[in-house]
Amino acid sequence: MENNQTKTDEVKPKAPMKSPxxxxxxxxxxxxxxxxxxxxxxxxxxxxxxxxxxxILDQExxxxxxxxxxxxxxxxxxxxxxxxxxxxxxxxxxxxxxxxLSIGILVTIMTGLIGIAYGLIAxxxxxxxxNIMMRILDFFLILPxxxxxxxxxxxxxxxxxxxxxxxxxxxxxxxxxxxxRSKALQEKELDYIxxxxxxxxxxxxxxxxxLLPNCSSLIIVTMTLNLAANIGLESxxxxxxxxxxxxTPSLGTLLSYATNPQTLEFRWWIWVPASILILLLMLSINxxxxxxxxxxxxRQRRG
Amino acid sequence: MWKxxxxxxxxxxxxxxxLSILIFVLAQLMxxxxxxxxxxxxxxxxxxxxxxxxxxxxxxxxxxxARWMGGVLKGDFGESFRFxxxxxxxxxxxxxxxxxxxxxxxxLTYIIAIPLGITSxxxxxxxxxxxxxxxTYVGFATPLFIFALVMLWLFGYKLGWFxxxxxxxxGVSPGTFEYFMSKLYHLLLPALSMALITTFSTIxxxxxxxxxxxxxxxxxxxxxxxxxxxxxxxxxILRNSLLPxxxxxxxxxxxxxxxxxFVENIFGYPGMGQLLVExxxxxxxxxxTATTLLFGVASILGALISDIILSLVDPRIRIK
Numbered sequence: 001m002e003n004n005q006t007k008t009d010e011v012k013p014k015a016p017m018k019s020p021x022x023x024x025x026x027x028x029x030x031x032x033x034x035x036x037x038x039x040x041x042x043x044x045x046x047x048x049x050x051x052x053x054x055x056i057l058d059q060e061x062x063x064x065x066x067x068x069x070x071x072x073x074x075x076x077x078x079x080x081x082x083x084x085x086x087x088x089x090x091x092x093x094x095x096x097x098x099x100x101l102s103i104g105i106l107v108t109i110m111t112g113l114i115g116i117a118y119g120l121i122a123x124x125x126x127x128x129x130x131n132i133m134m135r136i137l138d139f140f141l142i143l144p145x146x147x148x149x150x151x152x153x154x155x156x157x158x159x160x161x162x163x164x165x166x167x168x169x170x171x172x173x174x175x176x177x178x179x180x181r182s183k184a185l186q187e188k189e190l191d192y193i194x195x196x197x198x199x200x201x202x203x204x205x206x207x208x209x210x211l212l213p214n215c216s217s218l219i220i221v222t223m224t225l226n227l228a229a230n231i232g233l234e235s236x237x238x239x240x241x242x243x244x245x246x247x248t249p250s251l252g253t254l255l256s257y258a259t260n261p262q263t264l265e266f267r268w269w270i271w272v273p274a275s276i277l278i279l280l281l282m283l284s285i286n287x288x289x290x291x292x293x294x295x296x297x298x299r300q301r302r303g
Numbered sequence: 304m305w306k307x308x309x310x311x312x313x314x315x316x317x318x319x320x321x322l323s324i325l326i327f328v329l330a331q332l333m334x335x336x337x338x339x340x341x342x343x344x345x346x347x348x349x350x351x352x353x354x355x356x357x358x359x360x361x362x363x364x365x366x367x368x369a370r371w372m373g374g375v376l377k378g379d380f381g382e383s384f385r386f387x388x389x390x391x392x393x394x395x396x397x398x399x400x401x402x403x404x405x406x407x408x409x410x411l412t413y414i415i416a417i418p419l420g421i422t423s424x425x426x427x428x429x430x431x432x433x434x435x436x437x438x439t440y441v442g443f444a445t446p447l448f449i450f451a452l453v454m455l456w457l458f459g460y461k462l463g464w465f466x467x468x469x470x471x472x473x474g475v476s477p478g479t480f481e482y483f484m485s486k487l488y489h490l491l492l493p494a495l496s497m498a499l500i501t502t503f504s505t506i507x508x509x510x511x512x513x514x515x516x517x518x519x520x521x522x523x524x525x526x527x528x529x530x531x532x533x534x535x536x537x538x539x540i541l542r543n544s545l546l547p548x549x550x551x552x553x554x555x556x557x558x559x560x561x562x563x564x565f566v567e568n569i570f571g572y573p574g575m576g577q578l579l580v581e582x583x584x585x586x587x588x589x590x591x592t593a594t595t596l597l598f599g600v601a602s603i604l605g606a607l608i609s610d611i612i613l614s615l616v617d618p619r620i621r622i623k
Contacts, residue, residue: 139318144602146561147579147595151326154583155333232446239448240568240580258452259569261467265460275449282444 029295036291039284046281047101054098057091074269083257083270093273096249101281103165103250104231110169111230112223115176120207120215122177123184130181140174146236153242164243168233176222183215217296224289228282235278251278307614315607322599323375327368329595330588371592380593385585390593394578398597400470401567401574404490405559411498412555416505417545423506424513424544425536435506442503448565451496455569458492465492468571493570497562501555505548512544546616553609557602 030037082088122133152167153159187193188211196206231251237243238252239259251274258264258271294301374381380390423435459467465488466472472485516522517540525539564576571577575594582590 139321142318142557142599142603142606143322144557144560144598146564147598150564150580150583151329151591151595155329228444236446236448236565240565241584255449255452258456261460264452264456271452275452278449279445282446283441286440286444 025301026292026295029291029301030288033287033291033294036287039287042280042284043288046097050094050098050101053094057094073267089254089270089273092249092254093251093277096251096254096274097277097281099161099244099248099250100231100234100252100278103161103168103234103244104227106165107168107172107230107234108223108227110165111173111226112176112219114169114173116180116212116215116219118173119177119180120184120211123181124188124203124207124211126185126188130185134181137174137177140171143171145171145233146240149237150240150242153237159245161244161248168230168237172226172230172233176219176226179218179222180215183218184211187211187214221289221293221296224285224292228285228289231278231285232282304614308611311607311610311614315603318603319600322603323372323596324368326592326595326599327371328364330592331364331367333586333588375596381589383587383590385587386590390589393590394575394593394597397573397575397578400490400572401563401576403486404494404563404567404572404574405556407487407490407494408497408501408559408562409552409555411494412502412505415498416502416509416548419502420506420509421513421536421541424510424517427510427514432510435510439503439506442500445500447497447500447562448569450500451493451566451569454492454496459570470573490572493566493572496570497559497566501558501562505551508551509544509548512547513540516540516543550609550613550616552612553605553607556605556608560598560602
């Protein structure tokens with residue numbers, strides 16, 4: 001007993017040290033990991049460039065069919081040539097990247113909101129509520145995503161970018177919900193939640209002002225990684241012809257021209273730039289996400 | 304063991320019912336039907352209405368559902384309007400094609416994953432491990448359809464090593480050895496494209512399992528008793544690490560379904576994934592409901608298989 005007392009006295013620091021803030025930890029991790037830093041710079045440049053240029057470019061102008069310049073190879077007039085409708089590929093690439101990024105971000109935020117709320121409620125209340133909510137989630141999880149989204153896209157009468165993102169959201173919120181739920185299950189057993197309960201805080205207040213901030217690192221990491229996955233899913237669906245309509249170019253619609261064997265074999269300028277751009281986008285978002293993941297786990301930090 | 308299997312199988316029944324209702328309602332909600340595209344000067348709209356009445360398309364949905372479900376249980380999916388043949392006959396060959404594509408993909412996935420995962424786990428944090436981890440990293444970020452397109456472009460068109468569409472060379476009679484080889488030749492490139500991309504999760508999982516198992520006490524005991532390094536790896540570590548991989552076998556099925564939709568369309572391989580997309584474009588509802596239902600049932604069964612294997616491997620799940 002005596003011994004224990006002296007030990008804790010020794011460990012106690014003389015002056016309270018300030019622990020580094022979350023942002024400075026993330027920054028240190030990014031600076032340490034050169035690949036992630038480069039990815040971040042690349043992403044910022046792409047976003048600024050794409051959104052900036054598309055302010056000047058007119059989408060209507062770019063998707064207008066021009067029968068005098070069908071399938072032109074790259075030249076001074078058309079930086080990356082034209083497609084079968086004589087439309088400029090370079091312009092479509094910029095607008096397409098903007099559209100793909102926008103829908104990726106939109107879907108990530110919407111799935112995040114639904115998934116976080118669902119997971120927090122299931123995990124916090126536990127018991128029967130958790131049981132029922134998880135059975136519903138299991139059912140959604142079993143459905144083959146691509147198949148069910150294709151079927152939904154085909155039945156929506158007034159099909160638009162918004163309905164497309166809603167359909168994607170409806171079948172993508174389960175992953176994050178499950179992660180948040182297991183985190184909430186662990187977290188609610190901790191003393192601060194119990195103390196707050198004893199003090200008489202309402203459940204609503206505990207969930208959204210105490211439980212939620214403590215899940216934030218998990219949420220940020222998951223949503224970053226989800227963003228990359230969602231951009232991939234969108235381009236995949238557009239590629240099959242069940243995503244964006246052709247009048248709204250995206251990286252996927254550009255790739256879908258490659259289903260024509262002639263285009264695939266001889267007209268590289270139509271599909272190669274879009275493929276490279278998707279790959280670079282997904283790789284760099286993943287790199288940043290992995291760096292964030294390490295920053296949230298003290299054992300894995302490099303910085 | 305049996306208790307768990309029975310209980311787990313019972314959960315499947317409501318899942319199957321909800322799935323079938325969902326698919327049926329979806330098909331009902333689709334705008335237009337197989338006849339609405341055939342309106343022309345020589346077609347009498349009243350005659351079309353008569354056909355609709357005859358087919359029972361104007362009945363309330365639950366009656367139609369009961370009729371459809373009754374047929375499905377007897378193995379009758381109805382008649383395809385576009386292909387002018389019973390759906391069962393139409394999908395018979397397609398299912399076989401997709402089944403073989405999936406089998407070859409799975410075999411290739413494990414052929415790639417197991418040696419790479421073992422190497423990466425055994426020599427973790429060496430250059431070999433970093434190389435393999437780098438591959439899984441890129442594989443994780445690459446969308447399957449882009450990779451498949453590049454494979455088709457490279458090996459199908461530029462090098463001409465593989466056929467670019469179809470599932471068999473026309474004119475070869477079924478049953479012969481030549482027919483078998485031609486089938487295999489046609490599905491090798493799609494299967495390889497799918498396996499090379501989807502294998503990354505298995506590699507990573509196997510690597511982490513081996514790294515974990517390596518530090519356990521029973522391995523220390525085995526080494527202390529003088530077991531050779533190869534014996535430690537092949538008999539003790541591998542056996543313990545492969546079991547969880549086996550358990551994920553069922554979940555691979557859901558992944559294969561998603562993958563086959565892309566791969567079959569890119570490689571022009573006549574399977575269920577291609578039929579699904581065709582049936583939506585052609586508004587052929589009987590085919591659409593049949594393909595989606597079969598895909599859904601396959602993934603529900605996959606989840607069931609995984610849960611049962613998991614319960615065999617890990618007794619804690621059974622008690623829950």
